[in-house]
Amino acid sequence: MLEPGSNNDLARFYQSWAWKREHRPDKDRFQRPYIHELEDKSNQVKIKQARFKAAGFASTVWDSSIVVSKYLERWANKYRGKRCIDLSAGCGLVACILAWAGAHVTATDLQDNLQLLRDNCQHNASGQILVLEHTWGSDTSPLGPPFDVVVACDVMYVTELVPELVSSLAGLCHSGTEVLLAHGRNRFAEEAFMREAATHFTVSRVEPCELHPVYQCSDVDVYRLTPL
Numbered sequence: 001m002l003e004p005g006s007n008n009d010l011a012r013f014y015q016s017w018a019w020k021r022e023h024r025p026d027k028d029r030f031q032r033p034y035i036h037e038l039e040d041k042s043n044q045v046k047i048k049q050a051r052f053k054a055a056g057f058a059s060t061v062w063d064s065s066i067v068v069s070k071y072l073e074r075w076a077n078k079y080r081g082k083r084c085i086d087l088s089a090g091c092g093l094v095a096c097i098l099a100w101a102g103a104h105v106t107a108t109d110l111q112d113n114l115q116l117l118r119d120n121c122q123h124n125a126s127g128q129i130l131v132l133e134h135t136w137g138s139d140t141s142p143l144g145p146p147f148d149v150v151v152a153c154d155v156m157y158v159t160e161l162v163p164e165l166v167s168s169l170a171g172l173c174h175s176g177t178e179v180l181l182a183h184g185r186n187r188f189a190e191e192a193f194m195r196e197a198a199t200h201f202t203v204s205r206v207e208p209c210e211l212h213p214v215y216q217c218s219d220v221d222v223y224r225l226t227p228l
Contacts, residue, residue, distance in 0.1 A: 015214045020063050022184065026051075034061040036093060038100065039073045039212075045100070045124045047091045050116055059116065061091050063220050064182035065153040069097040070215035071180075071206070071222065072151075076101035082148040085172055087134070087155070092120040094151050099125035106143060108134035137164025140171035147172050150179045159189040162196050169225070170200045179225035180206070187221075201225040 021029060029049060036045040050059040072079060072094070080102035086095040087108055095107035095117075105125070109117050111133050121129040132143055150172050155165055169179060179201065183190065197203055206222040 019066060019215060020217060021061060021066070022063055029060045034091070034093070036066070036069065036097075039070070043100075045093065045096050047093050047096070047120050047124075048116060049091060059091065059113070061093055062154045062184060062186075063217065064184045064222075065090065065093045067211060067215055067217070067220045067222060068151060068153055068180060068182045069093050070212035071210065072097050072101060074212050075210075079103045079149060083144075083146075084149040084151065085143065085145075085147045087150060087152040087168065087172070088136075089117055089131075090153070092117045092124075092129070092131075094153060095121060095129050096124040098149075098151070099128040103149070106130045106132060106147070108132050108143065110135060134168065135164075136161055136168045138168075140168055143172065145172045146174035146177060148174075148177060150177060152180075153182045154184060154186055155181070156183045156187040156189045156193055159192045162189050162192045165193065166196045166200060169197075170227070173227045175227055177227055179227075180222060181225060182220060182222040184220045197225060199228075201227055 030051045034047040034049060036047065038044060047061055049061060079098060082103045084098045084103040085106045089095050089107035089109050092107055095105050098105045105128060107117060107121060107129050114131060114133060118131045121131055134143060150169060194203060204224050206224050208216055211222065
């Protein structure tokens with residue numbers, strides 16, 4: 001909560017409110033594409049969205065994926081040439097940003113969400129992103145592990161699937177893999193996830209000073225997981 005007279009906090013609040021999406025009307029979240037302006041102003045990423053389907057929440061760009069995308073842009077040199085996977089990629093924003101940064105990118109989601117994901121990856125990074133189906137807890141070998149970087153945004157919404165999620169994350173890593181997890185208000189499974197993840201990873205929070213100074217907010221947390 002903002003403290004009275006805290007001008008800096010108030011300014012940050014209004015800056016984040018300008019880009020945050022979860023409060024916006026349906027026409028912005030499902031009907032119109034999301035336009036993501038790159039930091040270097042060289043281009044923009046255009047992400048098609050669609051109304052929710054029964055199989056998941058992949059059809060809109062969540063605030064957490066914007067925060068992570070801007071983080072990846074800020075540290076793009078770190079990811080150039082790395083083998084990266086966007087697990088449960090949704091609309092594909094993070095995967096497209098990784099491709100822009102020069103990474104070798106795989107993006108996954110459930111079968112019902114793949115067409116939208118493929119369309120966005122093809123439009124923004126033609127031929128640069130391998131799109132594959134994956135269900136948490138299933139065999140990860142068809143995805144081509146291990147990866148140098150694993151990213152997953154807004155995956156904390158079903159407590160019952162936490163063991164399967166952790167199994168997939170662990171199956172994608174080598175000893176030096178960086179795992180980035182981010183989530184906003186949909187974090188019902190966070191406590192269970194942290195308990196389960198502790199058997200495979202050390203977990204630390206990505207500090208605000210590492211994130212983009214504008215594209216961060218109090219209701220989105222980003223974590224870094226390191227395999228044990």
